[in-house]
Amino acid sequence: MIRIDEARIHDVIRQRGPASVALNGPDGMLPQVQAAASGVTREFGIPAYVLADTTWGSCDTNQAGAEALGAGVLFNIGHTIGMRELGGGYVVMVDAFDDIGFGRVAAECAKMLSGRTVSLLTDSQHLPQVGAVRDALEAGGVRVVVGAGGGQLNDAQVFGCEFYPAAKAAADGAEANVFMGQSSFHAAGVALSTGLPTYALDPYFGEVRDVTGLAQKMQRRAAAAIYAAADARTFGLIVGLKEGQLSRVTALRLRRELEAEGREVQLLAMSSITADRLESLTGIDAFVQVACPRISTDNPFRRPVLSVPQADALLRVMRGGEPGEFLRAPHWL
Amino acid sequence: MIRIDEARIHDVIRQRGPASVALNGPDGMLPQVQAAASGVTREFGIPAYVLADTTWGSCDTNQAGAEALGAGVLFNIGHTIGMRELGGGYVVMVDAFDDIGFGRVAAECAKMLSGRTVSLLTDSQHLPQVGAVRDALEAGGVRVVVGAGGGQLNDAQVFGCEFYPAAKAAADGAEANVFMGQSSFHAAGVALSTGLPTYALDPYFGEVRDVTGLAQKMQRRAAAAIYAAADARTFGLIVGLKEGQLSRVTALRLRRELEAEGREVQLLAMSSITADRLESLTGIDAFVQVACPRISTDNPFRRPVLSVPQADALLRVMRGGEPGEFLRAPHWL
Numbered sequence: 120m121i122r123i124d125e126a127r128i129h130d131v132i133r134q135r136g137p138a139s140v141a142l143n144g145p146d147g148m149l150p151q152v153q154a155a156a157s158g159v160t161r162e163f164g165i166p167a168y169v170l171a172d173t174t175w176g177s178c179d180t181n182q183a184g185a186e187a188l189g190a191g192v193l194f195n196i197g198h199t200i201g202m203r204e205l206g207g208g209y210v211v212m213v214d215a216f217d218d219i220g221f222g223r224v225a226a227e228c229a230k231m232l233s234g235r236t237v238s239l240l241t242d243s244q245h246l247p248q249v250g251a252v253r254d255a256l257e258a259g260g261v262r263v264v265v266g267a268g269g270g271q272l273n274d275a276q277v278f279g280c281e282f283y284p285a286a287k288a289a290a291d292g293a294e295a296n297v298f299m300g301q302s303s304f305h306a307a308g309v310a311l312s313t314g315l316p317t318y319a320l321d322p323y324f325g326e327v328r329d330v331t332g333l334a335q336k337m338q339r340r341a342a343a344a345i346y347a348a349a350d351a352r353t354f355g356l357i358v359g360l361k362e363g364q365l366s367r368v369t370a371l372r373l374r375r376e377l378e379a380e381g382r383e384v385q386l387l388a389m390s391s392i393t394a395d396r397l398e399s400l401t402g403i404d405a406f407v408q409v410a411c412p413r414i415s416t417d418n419p420f421r422r423p424v425l426s427v428p429q430a431d432a433l434l435r436v437m438r439g440g441e442p443g444e445f446l447r448a449p450h451w452l
Numbered sequence: 453m454i455r456i457d458e459a460r461i462h463d464v465i466r467q468r469g470p471a472s473v474a475l476n477g478p479d480g481m482l483p484q485v486q487a488a489a490s491g492v493t494r495e496f497g498i499p500a501y502v503l504a505d506t507t508w509g510s511c512d513t514n515q516a517g518a519e520a521l522g523a524g525v526l527f528n529i530g531h532t533i534g535m536r537e538l539g540g541g542y543v544v545m546v547d548a549f550d551d552i553g554f555g556r557v558a559a560e561c562a563k564m565l566s567g568r569t570v571s572l573l574t575d576s577q578h579l580p581q582v583g584a585v586r587d588a589l590e591a592g593g594v595r596v597v598v599g600a601g602g603g604q605l606n607d608a609q610v611f612g613c614e615f616y617p618a619a620k621a622a623a624d625g626a627e628a629n630v631f632m633g634q635s636s637f638h639a640a641g642v643a644l645s646t647g648l649p650t651y652a653l654d655p656y657f658g659e660v661r662d663v664t665g666l667a668q669k670m671q672r673r674a675a676a677a678i679y680a681a682a683d684a685r686t687f688g689l690i691v692g693l694k695e696g697q698l699s700r701v702t703a704l705r706l707r708r709e710l711e712a713e714g715r716e717v718q719l720l721a722m723s724s725i726t727a728d729r730l731e732s733l734t735g736i737d738a739f740v741q742v743a744c745p746r747i748s749t750d751n752p753f754r755r756p757v758l759s760v761p762q763a764d765a766l767l768r769v770m771r772g773g774e775p776g777e778f779l780r781a782p783h784w785l
Contacts, residue, residue, distance in 0.1 A: 141721065150734040153718060166704070168691065171722040171729060183516055184693045188700065188721055358501065360517045367521065371499070385486060388474065388521055389504040390723070396504060401483045 124214045137191020143170035144196035178363025199243040200271040217244040224320040229259020236262040238288030241299035264288040279413045282312040286449035289313045310334035311446040348423040351404035353383040359410020360390045366409040412451035457547045470524020476503035477529035511696025532576040533604040550577040557653040562592020569595040571621030574632035597621040615645040619782035622646045643667035644779040681756040684737035686716040692743020693723045699742040745784035
């Protein structure tokens with residue numbers, strides 16, 4: 120069960136005394152966020168707005184939405200990061216931890232990987248259980264490396280686009296990744312960023328899932344999109360309008376480099392980059408988006424939509440080279 | 453063919469000398485907006501971003517998106533309003549007129565409605581042709597009333613939510629509405645706001661379309677949603693996060709009134725209110741949204757999603773009354 124750190128929310132409200140607040144969290148956690156909002160109104164008698172737009176991470180807190188509402192604080196729930204506040208303290212990052220146990224899947228995993236050296240990783244929701252799973256794996260004869268935090272990440276933690284602990288553990292001799300959690304999205308990212316075999320410990324289905332094949336499929340799709348874009352005459356270069364995805368400098372750098380290769384570039388900007396929204400745009404052979412790398416690796420589009428690492432690989436291909444290991448990086452930006 | 457007033461765009465750029473600009477327009481006009489953006493870069497050598505998020509009207513210009521990009525001016529295309537600038541001059545409203553002729557459909561309409569008194573109305577794209585269609589109808593024996601502008605609207609103009617000229621013409625004795633344009637969306641709104649038989653002159657299909665039945669169906673669906681919401685225990689009250697849809701005062705008024713009727717109210721906020729986004733929200737029996745009335749009248753939802761006029765009708769029903777002619781109003785806010 121997901122448990123939101125409501126004590127922290129209430130402490131901040133007591134300290135700051137806002138006239139109203141806003142709360143948001145990942146889609147799957149919205150019922151708990153609604154309950155936390157009701158709790159705030161019950162406890163403090165102030166309006167507590169649930170921001171029901173997506174929040175995909177600390178890059179996408181919807182601070183502008185909370186400010187437009189006049190909320191005194193925005194509580195962004197479920198995206199644990201090293202820094203506990205963003206936006207000069209306006210956005211308070213609140214932990215939401217899942218208390219489901221890994222006992223059975225950890226024991227099964229230990230049997231599979233006994234004698235090997237693995238990197239233990241997880242997403243925000245299972246961080247408090249890294250120690251217990253480490254112990255269980257080691258008790259079963261697995262050597263466990265816990266990669267140190269880096270960027271926005273705590274030790275052992277990964278995001279969809281950021282994998283520093285995975286890179287560090289790989290450098291320290293890990294031969295495989297063990298990702299704690301149900302999210303194939305995160306586990307496949309870990310596999311792609313390290314190039315190592317990767318297993319997800321799914322505590323809900325009670326199974327150890329090898330995601331290496333899924334990652335390889337994503338890698339091949341990402342490479343295919345690069346080659347499909349190589350002959351494009353006109354590129355749409357999309358800047359994301361979410362506060363942490365607004366990489367204008369990268370966009371203008373890629374525009375310059377694509378123009379130097381003789382291509383036309385049209386500048387675009389949008390909040391949510393979906394296949395549906397791109398349909399209305401005509402006269403464009405391929406897109407490059409600088410908003411979020413996972414948009415490109417995880418969604419089907421009719422025309423190629425490249426992320427920044429793919430676009431850099433494309434430029435290498437245009438110049439007669441190889442795309443290279445373009446996703447083998449600790450941060451896909 | 454849609455013709456954007458590019459001369460105005462270039463004049464404003466010459467006067468203000470921005471380092472970059474942003475442009476947006478309705479989805480159906482995006483190819484022309486893209487061409488206008490390319491024209492700006494060709495003429496002035498500055499970045500011109502096409503904002504490819506939806507812009508449904510002058511309530512939804514995405515000024516925040518343009519500002520986030522650092523654009524010096526936002527050109528919002530295709531939403532002609534009485535005021536030619538918004539946001540303290542930051543948003544420049546640019547006309548986009550469709551030059552397709554109404555000759556044949558106007559003649560056909562004149563035959564159908566000869567001897568009657570009609571209100572002539574249209575959306576932003578066909579405003580320059582009101583005079584010609586008026587002449588054609590009058591030549592065919594139709595009495596034509598052109599309702600005076602009001603609110604944001606020019607003479608004869610309507611939006612999806614605002615219908616002052618229609619109301620004025622009805623008060624001046626119009627027995628039916630004649631809407632110039634293909635948009636059943638606008639024509640049905642005109643029918644609902646006036647309660648008069650309404651005909652759309654579709655210059656593309658070359659037909660006169662009676663939209664009165666469509667409007668009646670929408671009216672019945674809107675009434676059904678009100679009655680379906682009457683037994684709801686818990687309401688989700690949604691504030692829209694688009695700059696012209698942020699009616700917090702109305703939201704808090706409706707919350708107070710619903711609570712006075714013994715209902716629980718959860719405050720929500722979001723940018724785009726879609727059936728899909730609402731699915732993640734649990735423990736809510738019905739929604740009220742204060743963002744845009746057309747969201748409620750034009751989309752299917754699993755749970756009732758009431759607009760402001762519907763919510764006010766609901767309160768009348770809760771208090772033992774009738775819903776009343778809740779859409780018979782010149783502005784649905």
